[in-house]
Amino acid sequence: MSDPRFGDDPPEPERYELREGPAYRFEVDRREFVKLLGTGLVVWLAAEPAPAQESGRVTRGDGTPQEIAAWLHIAEDGTVTVYTGKVEFGQDIRTSLAQAVADELRAPFERVRLVMGDTDLTPFDMGTFGSRTTPYMASQLRKVAAAAREALAGMAAEAWKVPPATLRIAQGRVSDPASGRSAGFGELTGGRKLVRQAEDAPTTPPAEWTIAGRSVPKVNARDMVTGAHRYTSDLTRPGLWHGKVLRPPSVGGTLVSVDEAAARAAGATVVRDGTFVGVAAPTVPGARRALAQLQARWKAGAAEPSSAEIYDHFKKTPPEAADRDDRPTTVQETGSVSTALAAAAHRLQQAYTVAYIAHAPLEPRAAVAEWNEGRLTVWTGTQRPFGVRRELAEAFRLPEDKVRVIVPDTGSGYGGKHSGETAIEAARLARAAARPVKVVWTREEEFAWAYFRPAGVIEITSGAAADGRLAAWEYHNWNAGAAAIRTPYEVANQRIQFHPARSPLRQGSYRGLAATANHFAREVHMDELARAARVDPVDLRRRNLQDARMRAVLDAAADRFGWGRARAAPNRGHGVAAGTEKGSYVAACAEVAVDRVTGAVRVLRLVAAFECGAIVNPDHLLNQVEGSLVQGLGGALFEEIRFEKNEVTSDRFSRYRVPRFSDVPVLDVVLLDRKDLPSAGAGETPIVAVAPAVASAIFDATNVRLRSLPLVPNGLKA
Amino acid sequence: MATVELTVNGKPHRLEVEPEETLLGALRDRLGLTGAKYGCGEGQCGACTVLVEGRATRSCQTRAAAATGAAITTIEGLAPDGRLHPIQEAFIAAGALQCGYCTPGMILGAASLLARNPEATEAEIARGLEGHICRCGTYPRIVRAVRQAARTLKAT
Numbered sequence: 093m094s095d096p097r098f099g100d101d102p103p104e105p106e107r108y109e110l111r112e113g114p115a116y117r118f119e120v121d122r123r124e125f126v127k128l129l130g131t132g133l134v135v136w137l138a139a140e141p142a143p144a145q146e147s148g149r150v151t152r153g154d155g156t157p158q159e160i161a162a163w164l165h166i167a168e169d170g171t172v173t174v175y176t177g178k179v180e181f182g183q184d185i186r187t188s189l190a191q192a193v194a195d196e197l198r199a200p201f202e203r204v205r206l207v208m209g210d211t212d213l214t215p216f217d218m219g220t221f222g223s224r225t226t227p228y229m230a231s232q233l234r235k236v237a238a239a240a241r242e243a244l245a246g247m248a249a250e251a252w253k254v255p256p257a258t259l260r261i262a263q264g265r266v267s268d269p270a271s272g273r274s275a276g277f278g279e280l281t282g283g284r285k286l287v288r289q290a291e292d293a294p295t296t297p298p299a300e301w302t303i304a305g306r307s308v309p310k311v312n313a314r315d316m317v318t319g320a321h322r323y324t325s326d327l328t329r330p331g332l333w334h335g336k337v338l339r340p341p342s343v344g345g346t347l348v349s350v351d352e353a354a355a356r357a358a359g360a361t362v363v364r365d366g367t368f369v370g371v372a373a374p375t376v377p378g379a380r381r382a383l384a385q386l387q388a389r390w391k392a393g394a395a396e397p398s399s400a401e402i403y404d405h406f407k408k409t410p411p412e413a414a415d416r417d418d419r420p421t422t423v424q425e426t427g428s429v430s431t432a433l434a435a436a437a438h439r440l441q442q443a444y445t446v447a448y449i450a451h452a453p454l455e456p457r458a459a460v461a462e463w464n465e466g467r468l469t470v471w472t473g474t475q476r477p478f479g480v481r482r483e484l485a486e487a488f489r490l491p492e493d494k495v496r497v498i499v500p501d502t503g504s505g506y507g508g509k510h511s512g513e514t515a516i517e518a519a520r521l522a523r524a525a526a527r528p529v530k531v532v533w534t535r536e537e538e539f540a541w542a543y544f545r546p547a548g549v550i551e552i553t554s555g556a557a558a559d560g561r562l563a564a565w566e567y568h569n570w571n572a573g574a575a576a577i578r579t580p581y582e583v584a585n586q587r588i589q590f591h592p593a594r595s596p597l598r599q600g601s602y603r604g605l606a607a608t609a610n611h612f613a614r615e616v617h618m619d620e621l622a623r624a625a626r627v628d629p630v631d632l633r634r635r636n637l638q639d640a641r642m643r644a645v646l647d648a649a650a651d652r653f654g655w656g657r658a659r660a661a662p663n664r665g666h667g668v669a670a671g672t673e674k675g676s677y678v679a680a681c682a683e684v685a686v687d688r689v690t691g692a693v694r695v696l697r698l699v700a701a702f703e704c705g706a707i708v709n710p711d712h713l714l715n716q717v718e719g720s721l722v723q724g725l726g727g728a729l730f731e732e733i734r735f736e737k738n739e740v741t742s743d744r745f746s747r748y749r750v751p752r753f754s755d756v757p758v759l760d761v762v763l764l765d766r767k768d769l770p771s772a773g774a775g776e777t778p779i780v781a782v783a784p785a786v787a788s789a790i791f792d793a794t795n796v797r798l799r800s801l802p803l804v805p806n807g808l809k810a
Numbered sequence: 811m812a813t814v815e816l817t818v819n820g821k822p823h824r825l826e827v828e829p830e831e832t833l834l835g836a837l838r839d840r841l842g843l844t845g846a847k848y849g850c851g852e853g854q855c856g857a858c859t860v861l862v863e864g865r866a867t868r869s870c871q872t873r874a875a876a877a878t879g880a881a882i883t884t885i886e887g888l889a890p891d892g893r894l895h896p897i898q899e900a901f902i903a904a905g906a907l908q909c910g911y912c913t914p915g916m917i918l919g920a921a922s923l924l925a926r927n928p929e930a931t932e933a934e935i936a937r938g939l940e941g942h943i944c945r946c947g948t949y950p951r952i953v954r955a956v957r958q959a960a961r962t963l964k965a966t
Contacts, residue, residue: 182909182946309902316910317898317917319845319885326844334839376835377828454849454857454911454945503847503911504945535850711905715948719908722947745854745943753936756949 128213129165129173132281135240136163137232137290139215160215162232164193166240170264170278172197172204174233177217178225179209179475180501181509183775184712185225187311188304191708192230195303196237196296199264199277209477209499219476221507221601223674223773226708230771231295239290247280298706298767305767307711312501323503324473325458329528332460333361334376335521336383337531338369339541342738343596344393351387358382361525372521372529396596398736403445403549406570406593420591423577427585429553432564436555438624443551444613445800446572447732448544448597450742452750455503456538461518462528468495472515473502480512487516488523506723507601508542539743544733545602546595548572550613560625560632567614571595573606576673576780579614581636597735603720604776607673608727608783612801615669615784619791629668629788630655639672641703641766645679646670648701648762653681663688664696665793669784675772676704680721680781683757684789691807694757695725695786701762702778705769717761717778724782726751730805749805814878818843819887827874833867834858836874837884845885845914849943856942859915860884866922885914888921896962897921897955904955908946916942920956928964932957 139161164174174193180186186206194201207213209220217229241261248266249256252273260267267274298305315321340346350369352362360382361372371382397405433439459472468488474480477497485492502509514531522529533541548571555564565583571593578588602608622632630650637643650656650668660666663686670679683697702717730749734742742748783801791797796808811826818841827836837843837860849857851870858870861883888895897917900906907913916939923930923938930938935956936949944952 182907184908310905310907313902313905313907313910314894316907316913317885317894317901318889319843319914321910322844323847323911325848326838328839328842375828375831376839377831452945454855454909454943455847456849502909504909506945532848535852715905715908715951718950719947722949723945744852745850746852750943750945751947751949752943753940753949753953756936756947759950 130167131283131285132165132167132278133240133243134163134165134285134287135236135243135290136287137161137236137239162215162229162236164233164236164240166244166277166281168278168281168283170199170203170276172199173207174204175207175214176229176233177209177214177478178229179220179477179499181220181475181505183225183716184310184709185220186501187308187712188226188708189230189233190311191304191306191308193233193237195301196234197241198261201303201308203264210496211477211481211498212496216478219479219510221475221510223676223776226771226773227675230708234295235293236290238293238295239288242293243286243288244277244280248275251280298771304708305706307709310712322500323455323458324460324471324500325455325503325530325532327460327471327500327530329460329462331527333372333374333525333527333529334379335370335372335518335529335531336379337517338383338386338388339537340390342392343396343735343740344738345390346393348389348391350389354385354387355382358385361521362386363520363524365520368517368520370517370521372525393738396738399447399732399734400736402547402596405596406547406549409594411592411594420589421574422587422589423574424586424588429564429566429585429587432585433553433555436563437558438556438560438621439554440617440620440624441551441553442617442620442799443549444616446548446550446609446612447801448547448599449602449727449731450539450542450544450733450748451506451508451602452538452745452748453504453506453508456533456535457509457514457542458530458532459514459518460528460530461515461522463519463523466494468519469498470496470515470519471498471500472512472518473505473509474499474512474515475505475507475509476512479510480515483512484515484519488519506603507605510601511543535745536743539733539748540740541598543598543600546571546573546599546606548606548609550609552613552617554617554621556621556625558625560621560627560635562621562636569606569610572609575605576607576610576671580639580642580672581618581633582638583636597733597740603723604673604779607671607777607780608724609801611669611671611780612783612787615671615781616787616799619667619784619788620797628656633668633670641677642670642672642679644764645677645701645703648764649679649681649699652701652760652762653699655681660792663793665789665791667785667788667790667792669781669788671777671780673777673780676702676774676777678702678778678781680785682782682785682789684786684793686790686793686808691804691809693729693790693804693808695729695755695789697758697760698782698785699760699762700778700781701764702774703764703766704772704774704777706767706771707763707765708771710763710765713763713774714761716775717763718759720775720778721759721761721782722751722756724779725755725786727801728783728786728803729755730802732802732805812875814875816874816877816882817880818882819884819890825874829875831874832870833860833872833874833877833882834869837869843884843886847911847915849912854941854943855912856919856939857912857915859918859942861918861922864922864925866919883918885918888917895921896966897924897959900955900959900962901952904951904958906948906951906955908948912942912944916944916952920959924956924960924963928960930956930960
């Protein structure tokens with residue numbers, strides 16, 4: 093079944109991306125939100141049916157209530173307010189979505205304001221993940237803005253008795269060149285309250301954009317450099333207390349008993365409810381003390397494999413649940429791999445591993461919860477405000493319309509803030525304390541009790557002709573995930589399988605998901621094949637690629653890097669990798685230096701070419717690409733969650749190394765702007781090429797082939 | 811509870827704090843100055859950085875009581891009359907932030923660095939700010955911003 097928004101290229105199903113729809117969707121009473129707004133014009137767009145992969149349990153048929161995808165309001169003073177369920181985590185979509193609306197509406201950028209991620213005010217949204225904001229939300233908002241623009245032109249035409257086509261619309265005004273009459277958007281609404289539904293109208297093609305396509309500065313940067321912006325962890329409420337939650341000493345531990353007397357005697361609120369034990373007190377030190385005063389006895393959980401044993405474990409241990417999603421999946425099966433292998437001039441078989449890594453967003457999980465006459469309001473930094481509303485409604489057995497989730501612009505997430513546990517913790521404590529309660533996780537809690545990017549094992553068997561053209565490709569991925577599991581190279585005979593496994597640690601979404609693991613294995617394997625066939629690694633890829641967009645980024649990166657023009661100096665090496673995911677394309681060339689005495693590996697230079705269709709904001713795109721490359725260096729070189737005896741031992745920044753200033757190489761990014769193509773999301777895909785390019789550069793420098801991420805957590809051992 | 815006297819952004823405050831209360835906690839929860847952030851609680855990330863007598867200090871590693879009498883500057887005090895400090899201006903101009911959570915600590919770290927070394931090179935800036943983490947990875951932009959701020963400060 094093809095969804096109109098995805099055409100023939102639906103997104104790869106990804107089991108670790110939480111994308112299930114809500115259990116219930118109540119009809120949005122459109123009068124409700126219109127009531128909240130003053131006079132002026134309201135334009136709303138009906139939601140298209142959700143695509144099959146993410147529709148969850150709800151199926152829509154005729155007669156079901158029509159849901160709203162987006163709406164905007166133009167006030168009498170010309171202020172445009174856009175309502176979207178998307179959230180701002182540093183991707184700068186508060187800026188880019190306002191650019192799209194201002195551009196389509198022909199309004200001054202400064203007059204457009206976004207209300208984001210507030211379940212009472214904004215339309216339902218699945219969540220901010222999967223690089224979907226730019227391709228889907230921006231185009232929906234453009235439709236709303238186009239409808240508003242046409243409605244305003246219609247009003248002016250009617251008032252002035254002229255054909256709408258003769259009117260000019262610019263800078264928030266409609267004008268009639270013939271008569272010289274002109275009126276601002278707000279004036280045209282004439283003190284009335286008008287509501288229109290947007291039809292699926294054509295929107296402005298990228299080549300004609302005037303406000304989109306430019307490097308408009310970040311809208312709320314001033315509040316961030318002055319400390320004025322309030323993140324969730326900065327919020328306070330009258331009478332607020334602070335909460336702490338009791339965690340087991342190790343993964344799988346269950347509570348046997350807890351003595352709450354001392355904490356209660358000290359004046360703290362203590363909650364023991366099912367598996368939850370938490371405290372609330374007037375101050376943070378008071379809450380910490382109360383937590384320490386709980387005398388808890390625990391029963392250890394079943395022994396889990398350590399980080400050193402995890403890869404064997406994955407291959408031997410299918411998931412416990414007999415869920416349909418937990419069976420091995422053959423993603424691709426064409427031709428005969430065994431026949432092609434038998435005839436191949438070059439045959440290679442290798443295994444690659446990827447460790448669990450943490451998102452470590454600098455703002456830890458945080459929530460402020462407040463109950464008011466049976467209604468619950470929670471401020472929390474989540475990428476899924478509506479998903480967290482549902483989690484709260486289920487936890488407290490409330491209808492969803494009694495729960496409001498508000499997401500202040502948040503101190504990053506990278507896929508790590510999909511879940512609502514902190515919101516539930518704060519709400520449970522607030523109910524018991526009968527006052528607002530704030531819960532902010534410590535860094536140690538983040539490292540031990542959040543979820544991780546899945547670890548995994550990937551085995552590849554390939555066969556190629558003497559000139560390096562691929563003939564056979566057999567690919568098995570245990571647990572890492574299915575995103576970008578298909579090869580973009582032309583291979584007649586393929587078998588690609590994903591094998592779920594039981595994960596001892598909580599795992600979930602992460603920037604780029606499994607695309608990083610799959611690109612690491614595939615692109616390092618391509619480098620190994622190039623060496624075996626004695627073909628230049630860039631040429632080998634060209635020989636096997638037909639995808640013109642991927643060839644374009646590969647050529648652009650190689651050209652900017654000066655690939656092949658000079659050999660690397662002694663103890664230095666060059667490596668290349670390319671890939672595609674979520675509709676965008678990346679290639680990267682790395683230069684590394686290896687100190688033979690200390691084993692230290694430094695990435696000196698990282699050149700990347702990136703293409704995501706029409707560019708919405710060149711500087712913010714560059715910022716995302718650079719940030720993605722830097723974050724990718726951490727997972728490539730040294731980031732890894734270590735655990736043994738059911739305990740995460742890398743549970744703080746002094747034990748879990750993330751990239752710092754000194755780790756950053758010279759970054760050189762080439763952006764390819766394709767105004768003839770729709771914009772794709774850009775925050776995730778640039779990360780996928782970093783690790784394989786660096787691994788291949790290390791091989792080029794040393795002849796040491798590294799097939800495990802992280803590559804050099806302790807330097808390069810001799 | 812203990813009484814401490816803190817001078818924050820030029821204003822004296824007399825506070826009742828718990829003995830183990832950190833300067834970070836006192837600034838945030840008692841004075842409502844939330845520009846200094848919690849990031850790690852072990853002095854590894856720099857998000858909690860404030861200036862104590864002009865020097866970058868990890869407020870999560872400092873007892874509130876230990877700061878008695880010292881002049882403390884938080885990010886809220888860097889642009890007191892609404893006019894941005896050149897480092898703040900430079901961060902905006904260079905687009906040297908994404909989520910912004912590390913930004914106040916980064917800016918105060920840079921202010922301390924430039925006070926001691928007004929002509930810091932890009933390499934010196936990177937080395938001086940090594941104790942600050944930006945998980946969004948805007949490091950090269952931060953270095954450029956601080957270098958630009960150094961030039962602006964020199965010219966004024």
